[in-house]
Amino acid sequence: MSSESLSKDELLAELRRLNEELGKVPSTADMTAHGEYSIAPYYKHFESWTTAIEAAGYEPNATPVRRTQEELLDD
Numbered sequence: 763m764s765s766e767s768l769s770k771d772e773l774l775a776e777l778r779r780l781n782e783e784l785g786k787v788p789s790t791a792d793m794t795a796h797g798e799y800s801i802a803p804y805y806k807h808f809e810s811w812t813t814a815i816e817a818a819g820y821e822p823n824a825t826p827v828r829r830t831q832e833e834l835l836d837d
Contacts (some may be wrong), residue, residue, distance in 0.1 A: 768803045770817070777818040787820045 776798050780788040783796065790801045790811050801811065808814035812822040 768799065768807075770807050773799065773804055773807060773814065774818045777814065777820075781818070781820065787815060787823055789823065 777788060777793075780792060780797055784792055786792075788797070793799070793801050793804070804811060804814045808817060815822045
């Protein structure tokens with residue numbers, strides 16, 4: 763099946779399947795390694811991985827806080 767013909771429901775079902783299989787919210791790396799589809803159709807249909815994860819009913823993984831070198835040295 764080409765990624766062009768995938769529906770949002772099929773993509774969300776695959777996210778949910780992978781969540782069950784892995785026991786965690788899948789990352790893009792998880793989808794690439796274990797998923798049935800590439801991440802490209804998720805970006806096409808949802809515009810971001812975070813939006814796709816939320817549409818599947820999951821809480822996205824937190825983005826690490828970026829700190830400057832000065833902040834790190836101060837700590």
